[in-house]
Amino acid sequence: MTAVEPMTAVEIAVAVKSGRRSARSVVDEHLSAIQAGDPEVHAFNLVAAAQARARADEIDAAVASGRDPGPMAGVPVALKDNLCTRGMATTCSSRILEGWVPPYDAAVVERLRDAGAVVVGKTNMDEFAMGSSTENSAFGPTRNPCDHSRVPGGSSGGSAAAVAAGFAPVGLGSDTGGSIRQPAALCGVVGVKPTYGLVSRYGLVAFASSLDQIGPFTTTVADSAAVLDVISGPDGRDSTSIGAPQPRVADTLDDGVEGLRIGVLAELSGDGVAPDVAARLRAAVGALESAGARVAEASVPAAVYGLSAYYLIAPAEASSNLARYDGVRYGLRVDASSTPGMNTATRSSGFGDEVKRRIMLGTYALSAGYYDAYYGKAQKVRTLIVNDFASVWEQFDLLVSPTSPTTAFPLGERTADPLAMYMSDVCTVPVNLTGQAAMSVPYGVGHDGLPVGVQILAPALGEPVMFRAAAVLEASL
Numbered sequence: 001m002t003a004v005e006p007m008t009a010v011e012i013a014v015a016v017k018s019g020r021r022s023a024r025s026v027v028d029e030h031l032s033a034i035q036a037g038d039p040e041v042h043a044f045n046l047v048a049a050a051q052a053r054a055r056a057d058e059i060d061a062a063v064a065s066g067r068d069p070g071p072m073a074g075v076p077v078a079l080k081d082n083l084c085t086r087g088m089a090t091t092c093s094s095r096i097l098e099g100w101v102p103p104y105d106a107a108v109v110e111r112l113r114d115a116g117a118v119v120v121g122k123t124n125m126d127e128f129a130m131g132s133s134t135e136n137s138a139f140g141p142t143r144n145p146c147d148h149s150r151v152p153g154g155s156s157g158g159s160a161a162a163v164a165a166g167f168a169p170v171g172l173g174s175d176t177g178g179s180i181r182q183p184a185a186l187c188g189v190v191g192v193k194p195t196y197g198l199v200s201r202y203g204l205v206a207f208a209s210s211l212d213q214i215g216p217f218t219t220t221v222a223d224s225a226a227v228l229d230v231i232s233g234p235d236g237r238d239s240t241s242i243g244a245p246q247p248r249v250a251d252t253l254d255d256g257v258e259g260l261r262i263g264v265l266a267e268l269s270g271d272g273v274a275p276d277v278a279a280r281l282r283a284a285v286g287a288l289e290s291a292g293a294r295v296a297e298a299s300v301p302a303a304v305y306g307l308s309a310y311y312l313i314a315p316a317e318a319s320s321n322l323a324r325y326d327g328v329r330y331g332l333r334v335d336a337s338s339t340p341g342m343n344t345a346t347r348s349s350g351f352g353d354e355v356k357r358r359i360m361l362g363t364y365a366l367s368a369g370y371y372d373a374y375y376g377k378a379q380k381v382r383t384l385i386v387n388d389f390a391s392v393w394e395q396f397d398l399l400v401s402p403t404s405p406t407t408a409f410p411l412g413e414r415t416a417d418p419l420a421m422y423m424s425d426v427c428t429v430p431v432n433l434t435g436q437a438a439m440s441v442p443y444g445v446g447h448d449g450l451p452v453g454v455q456i457l458a459p460a461l462g463e464p465v466m467f468r469a470a471a472v473l474e475a476s477l
């Protein structure tokens, strides 16, 4: 699939810091892989080759002069195109942001750069992160590197595909309802949705602010731990950032699962889950048991309402967040004879169908007369889900479920049926509503030979324990 030898992020950083590999040669190799493979895969909206080479040379100069470039020294990183990058276009895969160049970097971009990482480009996504297949991009879909006739999942499908194809060892995505975990599962890579507030959202273009979190895609669990340790931590510029510094995840990665109580989440593991996906979950449970975990069935009854609550709350917040694209402040402007006419013309031609659908759903759910019946009710359901999880955490340290009910589906299969598309998120959305941590770990393949992901769920700030289970699963394959 690719000429790049599959070095992990951790290996690259060690090799670059020791002078065994130059950052420049690492970056050049990945840029060649992108040039060869991306015309078909279309993981990237923008490849920043010149900036990446210049940055790599800076890292090499630092090494040559005896300075430590940091824990991500020379590691190529692919950024979802809803993360602001100073001087580099950020489109959210939408026409409405065409021509907009952010004047600042997102907090995660600053942190990765400060740690020595090299940004190689911005990745394709569903427009404004609304979707589960990356087919809602204004720039055309991304293809799954494992099978080009299939979707990579979404909305962070470009970052997942970039990592799966070997274009970059690290991708960043955003997860509002599953947009890191689901594409990670469908592309066969590791994807992490950290606890809400663990990673700063400063510079992430907002979709649904009470649900959005940024997290990594990598090929190994240890790489995700290393990236999370770099990007997490307090940030005064995000009012929802957790104030206290968190323990490093990488330090306890090899502590195993002996004695941990792990629940199989019944509501997310039964009806609607394809038999081959269910079989992989059973295999994962067996591996955790063999490693000394105590596994039992767990129930979070209100989780079955997760999808319904999510598809009211997320559009409601989106309808408010997207009000700022009015033709005045960002990107596209379509002129008209009056200002309201200009606003309407800009929004009508700048937004795609799914974004318009979400804005209409959200505006309806928030409107006087319907607020209590829709948005208010959904918020009550959200509290029920939070409470049900709180009682399950009294009995279990971790929970497991499939990440996605099916493997990667064919391009075009669900585009005409929004509800079928929304069903892709049934296993992932509950955790966004509660703010808890969850990740997807690749665990073999289904009947069609395509990757299956197992989801591990942890209580808020349970990342260290969650990663221990992920490491056990990875090692058991």
Ligand code: GLN
Pocket (backbone or CB within 6 Å): 129, 130, 131, 132, 154, 155, 174, 175, 176, 177, 178, 179, 180, 207, 314, 425
């Ligand atoms: N697929 C879900 C949606 O369309 C989740 C998106 C996301 O997590 N950004 O809303």
